[in-house]
Amino acid sequence: MGCGATKSNELQAALLIQRWYRQYVARLEMRRRCTWHIFQSIEYAGEQDQIKLYNFFGYLMDHFTPANSERNLISHIFRENEICRDIEWERYFCYKNIEVPELYSGPHLSFPLTVSNVADLVEAFKNKQQLHTRYVLQLLLESWKLLRMLPNINQVSTCQTKEITICGDLHGHLEDLLLVFYKNGMPSVEKSYVFNGDFVDRGKDSIEILLILFAFMLLYPNNVHLNRGNHEDYIVNLRYGFTKEVLGKYRLHGKKILKLLQKIFSWLPLATVIDQKVLILHGGISDTTDLNIIAQADRHKVKSTSFLLIVDMLWSDPMPQDGCIPNEVRGGGCYWGPDVTEKVLRRHNLQLLIRSHECKQEGYEFCHNRKVLTIFSASNYYEVGSNRGAYIRLGPDLVPHFIQYQANRSTRELTLRQSVGETERSALRALREQLFAHKSDLLYAFQDYDTDNTGWISLKHWATAVEAVLRLGLPWRVLRSQLVTTTQDGMLDYQGWLRELPITEPKTESLLETMYKQRSNLETIFRIIDSDHSGLISFEEFRQTWKLLSSHLKMEISDEAILDMAVSIDFNKDGSIDINEFMEAFRLVDRTMNLPSEPNHTKTDE
Amino acid sequence: MAPKKDVKKPEPAKPAAPAKPAAAPAPAPAPEPAPAPKAPAVDLSAVKLEFTPDQLDDYKEAFGLFDRVGDNKVAYNQVADIMRALGQNPTNKDVAKILGNPTPEAMANTRVDFEGFLPMLQTVVNNPQKGTYEDYVEGLRVFDKEGNGTVMGAELRIVLCTLGEKMSEAEVDALMQGQEDENGCINYEAFVKHIMSV
Numbered sequence: 001m002g003c004g005a006t007k008s009n010e011l012q013a014a015l016l017i018q019r020w021y022r023q024y025v026a027r028l029e030m031r032r033r034c035t036w037h038i039f040q041s042i043e044y045a046g047e048q049d050q051i052k053l054y055n056f057f058g059y060l061m062d063h064f065t066p067a068n069s070e071r072n073l074i075s076h077i078f079r080e081n082e083i084c085r086d087i088e089w090e091r092y093f094c095y096k097n098i099e100v101p102e103l104y105s106g107p108h109l110s111f112p113l114t115v116s117n118v119a120d121l122v123e124a125f126k127n128k129q130q131l132h133t134r135y136v137l138q139l140l141l142e143s144w145k146l147l148r149m150l151p152n153i154n155q156v157s158t159c160q161t162k163e164i165t166i167c168g169d170l171h172g173h174l175e176d177l178l179l180v181f182y183k184n185g186m187p188s189v190e191k192s193y194v195f196n197g198d199f200v201d202r203g204k205d206s207i208e209i210l211l212i213l214f215a216f217m218l219l220y221p222n223n224v225h226l227n228r229g230n231h232e233d234y235i236v237n238l239r240y241g242f243t244k245e246v247l248g249k250y251r252l253h254g255k256k257i258l259k260l261l262q263k264i265f266s267w268l269p270l271a272t273v274i275d276q277k278v279l280i281l282h283g284g285i286s287d288t289t290d291l292n293i294i295a296q297a298d299r300h301k302v303k304s305t306s307f308l309l310i311v312d313m314l315w316s317d318p319m320p321q322d323g324c325i326p327n328e329v330r331g332g333g334c335y336w337g338p339d340v341t342e343k344v345l346r347r348h349n350l351q352l353l354i355r356s357h358e359c360k361q362e363g364y365e366f367c368h369n370r371k372v373l374t375i376f377s378a379s380n381y382y383e384v385g386s387n388r389g390a391y392i393r394l395g396p397d398l399v400p401h402f403i404q405y406q407a408n409r410s411t412r413e414l415t416l417r418q419s420v421g422e423t424e425r426s427a428l429r430a431l432r433e434q435l436f437a438h439k440s441d442l443l444y445a446f447q448d449y450d451t452d453n454t455g456w457i458s459l460k461h462w463a464t465a466v467e468a469v470l471r472l473g474l475p476w477r478v479l480r481s482q483l484v485t486t487t488q489d490g491m492l493d494y495q496g497w498l499r500e501l502p503i504t505e506p507k508t509e510s511l512l513e514t515m516y517k518q519r520s521n522l523e524t525i526f527r528i529i530d531s532d533h534s535g536l537i538s539f540e541e542f543r544q545t546w547k548l549l550s551s552h553l554k555m556e557i558s559d560e561a562i563l564d565m566a567v568s569i570d571f572n573k574d575g576s577i578d579i580n581e582f583m584e585a586f587r588l589v590d591r592t593m594n595l596p597s598e599p600n601h602t603k604t605d606e
Numbered sequence: 607m608a609p610k611k612d613v614k615k616p617e618p619a620k621p622a623a624p625a626k627p628a629a630a631p632a633p634a635p636a637p638e639p640a641p642a643p644k645a646p647a648v649d650l651s652a653v654k655l656e657f658t659p660d661q662l663d664d665y666k667e668a669f670g671l672f673d674r675v676g677d678n679k680v681a682y683n684q685v686a687d688i689m690r691a692l693g694q695n696p697t698n699k700d701v702a703k704i705l706g707n708p709t710p711e712a713m714a715n716t717r718v719d720f721e722g723f724l725p726m727l728q729t730v731v732n733n734p735q736k737g738t739y740e741d742y743v744e745g746l747r748v749f750d751k752e753g754n755g756t757v758m759g760a761e762l763r764i765v766l767c768t769l770g771e772k773m774s775e776a777e778v779d780a781l782m783q784g785q786e787d788e789n790g791c792i793n794y795e796a797f798v799k800h801i802m803s804v
């Protein structure tokens with residue numbers, strides 16, 4: 001074998017492998033984008049439901065003339081909105097009677113807080129300890145007192161501290177916050193921080209994050225600034241896990257803590273402005289955003305006159321096209337374009353808008369000619385390996401510098417393929433749930449295309465029908481190979497496919513399906529009704545809830561049908577329903593539809 | 607990025623612009639070494655599209671996934687990846703030729719819409735370079751010095767980083783992750799089976 005031939009063989013071999021590798025990576029990248037799309041669509045569709053629920057309650061407030069029994073239920077639901085005088089609140093949350101037992105091994109706090117108090121707190125949480133209720137209430141009370149005095153818009157200057165660090169959504173990911181502190185240093189008079197909302201929900205350490213942020217805010221009130229996010233909202237918390245987390249960790253006083261937090265969230269400032277040039281807020285803006293009007297608003301009042309302006313600030317997303325249109329995907333706020341950015345920045349003589357609210361694969365992303373910057377600080381948000389987190393450092397030159405990171409939940413190293421695969425499996429599971437929940441509608445849509453009643457439709461029609469029903473804006477053709485396993489000559493037996501979706505065939509199919517689709521809403525409503533957070537509601541309340549929801553959904557459901565369902569789900573203990581048991585019934589349906597191999601990476605568990 | 611369903615209707619498809627050759631090359635200071643004379647840039651307007659409507663729908667969806675800006679176009683430097691995602695296997699050089707050998711700046715800033723992309727894809731489809739399992743195994747067998755079914759990971763790394771369309775260290779690490787045994791050897795038949803199952 002001559003030298004030349006060997007070299008040429010090696011070159012050919014190298015080219016072959018390199019070409020193969022690049023194809024492999026490109027195909028993985030496409031799968032990753034699909035998966036991302038799926039999670040994002042489902043996440044935003046869930047938020048849309050949430051806003052629909054808000055609107056539902058608003059509608060009830062305005063229009064409902066309930067019969068006697070239902071009137072009680074509605075006033076039940078709206079009891080949260082009572083306006084109490086501050087003194088009454090302070091008395092209600094009195095922590096003084098709560099004793100800290102000798103055996104308590106967690107951190108002890110004294111007020112006013114000291115540096116070592118807060119350092120102890122962070123250390124304790126790092127070691128998975130829990131702060132005693134007494135200190136929690138005390139800490140929250142002090143935080144509330146401080147927040148009440150803050151303006152709607154914090155004004156911050158870089159001349160006091162040379163650099164300011166800005167963090168985006170944390171969503172209960174304590175390991176990410178600790179990683180940021182490790183890389184960047186903890187807040188101090190030398191080191192200012194802005195936390196841009198969504199501290200809670202989804203992750204499992206929301207309360208710990210909140211306590212740390214409040215503690216630093218109390219310790220360094222001129223250096224630590226918190227902006228409200230759309231998840232700093234008690235109704236959203238009912239659905240996305242924060243309420244459950246607090247009730248689980250603080251069984252005795254969880255309810256009190258939650259009630260106090262409800263107040264506190266409404267007092268969080270809405271935005272921070274740096275050097276009068278950089279605007280930081282959680283969601284975004286709209287074409288009606290006017291900081292002067294917002295500065296005057298009563299931000300803590302539920303139905304303040306600037307309510308819609310505030311919703312825009314917390315829920316909006318940027319879009320590439322000019323204009324400003326309602327954000328129908330999330331159900332609240334708007335989509336705003338580069339022209340609106342230009343207009344609003346010019347109106348207030350600003351040069352940059354920093355916001356969060358959307359997960360980005362690299363932890364940050366510019367848009368609108370680099371006038372809008374999204375920063376997101378929860379790594380592995382959708383799934384292990386899905387994205388990095390990032391934070392911004394801003395000096396007096398107001399040029400953002402980015403630091404990215406990714407917290408590893410476990411020490412195993414995933415190959416690129418494994419991490420894409422896991423995330424993908426998770427996403428597909430969630431997607432199959434959605435398909436199952438819309439089974440009846442899907443069947444109708446398919447039958448529309450199957451004019452000759454053959455039981456078969458083309459894959460093209462399958463994709464169109466599925467999108468028309470689910471409206472998630474997903475690339476169904478690309479996903480097809482993962483969702484549809486048996487086709488013949490490009491045609492699909494749609495009834496067979498629908499049958500394959502769930503494993504169990506429930507008797508009262510459409511009723512269960514509707515409940516399944518609405519289960520998050522149901523759970524939210526239940527938790528609102530269960531205002532003392534006991535986990536139980538009466539059978540009568542359950543029936544009334546269901547009737548309310550069904551009238552809102554414009555569905556006919558007879559009392560017998562509800563009774564039948566209650567019997568078949570089998571929960572008639574003492575005429576009261578254990579909410580968790582009821583929801584568990586749905587989780588059982590989830591599990592039978594799942595692919596094998598837990599571990600379960602859903603965010604609200606634990 | 608905002609989902610596309612609630613934005614204004616996309617503009618009507620523009621006819622594909624034929625790829626212009628890159629700006630006339632600067633006069634070479636010395637005569638170039640003699641490779642085959644450069645063929646004129648591929649004339650995309652002459653390419654006949656032979657895709658079925660179903661394929662077109664599939665490709666259009668995939669194309670949309672790579673559009674990060676929302677203008678229904680992708681950058682030149684994404685074209686190779688989209689083709690690979692759709693099952694083709696061009697080298698970077700092949701794609702550059704189809705694009706008219708643009709400068710790095712043009713690669714990043716020039717954007718092409720779906721109709722402009724299709725003739726490019728058809729060109730690649732017409733010149734398949736698909737590898738089979740045997741091809742890849744043979745390719746790796748070149749490095750099997752002892753003829754025992756394994757190659758040295760370290761040697762493979764060097765080759766992939768220095769020859770052909772060079773890979774970066776990070777790319778090679780990703781490729782080889784979990785493949786080397788404790789002696790740093792890779793059983794290449796198993797390797798090829800593994801990588802082909804994506």
